[in-house]
Amino acid sequence: MLMERVDPRTRIAAAVVFSGVIAAAQQPATAGIALLAAAAATPCTRLTSRQVLKRLLPVNVFALLLIVALSWADHVSPIAARHPEASDHTGLGLALMITAKANAIVLWVVVFLGTMDLITLGHALRHLHVPDKLTHLLLFTVRYLDVLHGEYLRLRTSMKLRGFQPRLSTHTYRTLGYLVGMLLVRSLDRSERILAAMKCRGFRGRFYLLDHFTFSRRDLGFLLVACAVLCLLAIGEAS
Amino acid sequence: MSDPLIWLDQVHFQYAPDRAVLSDCSLRVHAGDRIGLTGAVGSGKTSLLRLVVGLVRPTAGRVEVFGRTRTRESDFHEVRRRIGFLFQDADDQLFCPTVAEDVAFGPLNLGLPRDEVRQLVTQTLADLGLAGYEDRVTYQLSGGEKRLVALAGVLAMRPEVLLLDEPTAELDGVAAGRVLDILSTLPHAMVVVSHDSSHLARIAHRRVQLDQGRVISV
Numbered sequence: 001m002l003m004e005r006v007d008p009r010t011r012i013a014a015a016v017v018f019s020g021v022i023a024a025a026q027q028p029a030t031a032g033i034a035l036l037a038a039a040a041a042t043p044c045t046r047l048t049s050r051q052v053l054k055r056l057l058p059v060n061v062f063a064l065l066l067i068v069a070l071s072w073a074d075h076v077s078p079i080a081a082r083h084p085e086a087s088d089h090t091g092l093g094l095a096l097m098i099t100a101k102a103n104a105i106v107l108w109v110v111v112f113l114g115t116m117d118l119i120t121l122g123h124a125l126r127h128l129h130v131p132d133k134l135t136h137l138l139l140f141t142v143r144y145l146d147v148l149h150g151e152y153l154r155l156r157t158s159m160k161l162r163g164f165q166p167r168l169s170t171h172t173y174r175t176l177g178y179l180v181g182m183l184l185v186r187s188l189d190r191s192e193r194i195l196a197a198m199k200c201r202g203f204r205g206r207f208y209l210l211d212h213f214t215f216s217r218r219d220l221g222f223l224l225v226a227c228a229v230l231c232l233l234a235i236g237e238a239s
Numbered sequence: 240m241s242d243p244l245i246w247l248d249q250v251h252f253q254y255a256p257d258r259a260v261l262s263d264c265s266l267r268v269h270a271g272d273r274i275g276l277t278g279a280v281g282s283g284k285t286s287l288l289r290l291v292v293g294l295v296r297p298t299a300g301r302v303e304v305f306g307r308t309r310t311r312e313s314d315f316h317e318v319r320r321r322i323g324f325l326f327q328d329a330d331d332q333l334f335c336p337t338v339a340e341d342v343a344f345g346p347l348n349l350g351l352p353r354d355e356v357r358q359l360v361t362q363t364l365a366d367l368g369l370a371g372y373e374d375r376v377t378y379q380l381s382g383g384e385k386r387l388v389a390l391a392g393v394l395a396m397r398p399e400v401l402l403l404d405e406p407t408a409e410l411d412g413v414a415a416g417r418v419l420d421i422l423s424t425l426p427h428a429m430v431v432v433s434h435d436s437s438h439l440a441r442i443a444h445r446r447v448q449l450d451q452g453r454v455i456s457v
Contacts, residue, residue: 119336119376143335143336144330146378193328194332194334196289196326196331197331197334200292200323201319203348208348210340
C-alpha cells in the first residue's frame with residue numbers, strides 16, 4: 001500500500017508534527033477536520049478498518065471516563081488565565097474536544113507508523129539523530145523481550161511444578177518478588193555476556209549502521225499532501 | 240616447531256579468593272591445530288577461552304597471543320580482531336534485530352566500507368548455506384540457525400583462530416550434524432569445547448582435558 005512505501009524518517013517526522021499541531025489546536029473545527037482527514041487517510045495503509053478501530057479502543061475507553069467525569073462540571077476555568085476564551089468551555093464541550101483531538105492524533109499516528117515494524121522504527125529514529133542510548137534501548141528491548149519472556153515462562157513453569165498457586169498471602173508476594181528479582185539478576189548476567197560477545201567482535205562503544213534510507217520523489221509527494229492537510233487545519237483554526 | 244599462536248603460560252585464574260578455577264594451567268595452540276577441550280562442568284573450560292581474548296585476566300601467569308604478551312585491555316583489541324569467539328548461547332551473540340546487521344556488526348567495527356561489508360555478509364552467509372537469510376529477524380530463527388548465524392558473524396571478521404564454546408550444545412541431531420559438517424571444513428586453527436566426544440572426534444585432531452585446573456593430554 002501507499003504508506004508503507006514512504007521513507008520511514010518522513011513518516012516519523014509527519015507523525016510528530018501532526019501530533020503537535022493537533023494537540024495545540026483550540027478550535028473544535030480543527031479537531032473535526034483533523035479527525036475526518038485522518039479517517040480519510042486510513043485506506044492508505046494496509047490495515048483493515050477493524051484493526052484501526054481496535055487501536056482506537058483504549059483511547060476511547062479513557063475518553064469515556066473523561067466525558068463522564070467532566071459532564072458534571074458546567075464551567076471549566078483554566079489554571080492560568082492565559083486563554084480567557086477557554087473559560088467559556090462547558091465541561092462536556094471540553095471533554096468532547098479532548099476526545100476528538102485524542103482520536104485524531106492516535107489515528108494519524110496509526111496511519112503514519114501503524115504498519116512500521118519496530119526494527120525499522122528504531123533505525124529511522126537513529127537516522128533522525130535521536131540519542132543513541134534511547135534507540136539502542138528500543139532495539140535491544142525488541143531483540144531480548146522474547147528471550148526474557150522465555151526465561152520468565154521457564155521460571156513460572158518450574159514454580160507451578162512445585163505446587164505454587166498465587167493467593168492473597170505474604171508467601172505469594174515474596175515468591176513473586178523472587179521471580180522478578182531472579183529475572184533482573186539473569187538479565188544483568190545476560191547483558192554482561194552480550195557485552196563480552198560484542199567486545200569479541202571489535203565493539204568499542206560505537207555503533208555503525210549498515211542500511212541507509214533514501215529520500216525519493218514519492219516522499220516529496222507525501223510531504224506535499226501532508227502540508228496540504230496542515231493548511232486545512234490552519235484554516236479550521238482561523239475560522 | 241613454529242611459535243605458538245596462543246600460549247597460556249602457567250596461568251592462574253579464580254573468581255573468588257578461595258575458588259581457584261585454573262591453577263598452573265598451560266596450553267599452546269599452533270597454526271593448523273584443532274584442539275578439542277573437555278572437562279567436567281565448572282572445570283574452567285569457558286574461563287580458559289575467555290582468558291585468551293582478555294574478557295577475564297589471569298591472577299598469575301602469562302597470556303601470549305600472536306607472539307606478544309597481552310596484559311592490558313588495549314593489548315586485546317588486536318587479539319579479538321584476529322580470534323573469533325563463538326559463545327555457548329547464540330542469543331548472547333546475536334543482539335542485532337536482523338541477520339544481515341548482526342553479521343555486519345564485526346566488519347563495520349573493523350572500519351570496512353559499507354559496500355565491502357555488504358558483499359562480505361552475502362558471501363559469508365552463502366558459505367554457510369544461509370543464502371537469503373539477510374533480512375530474517377534473529378530471534379525468530381531456530382536453535383541451529385541461530386548458531387550458524389552467530390558463526391557467520393564470527394567468520395565475517397576473517398579471523399585466524401576460532402574459539403568455539405560448546406558449538407553443538409542444545410542442538411538436535413540434524414542441526415548439530417550441520418554445524419559439525421561446516422566446522423570440519425573450516426581451515427582455521429581452533430579450540431573446541433564440548434562434552435560430546437563423538438562430536439569432538441569429527442572436528443578435533445588433538446584432545447586435551449581440564450582436570451583440577453590443569454590441562455592434561457588425553
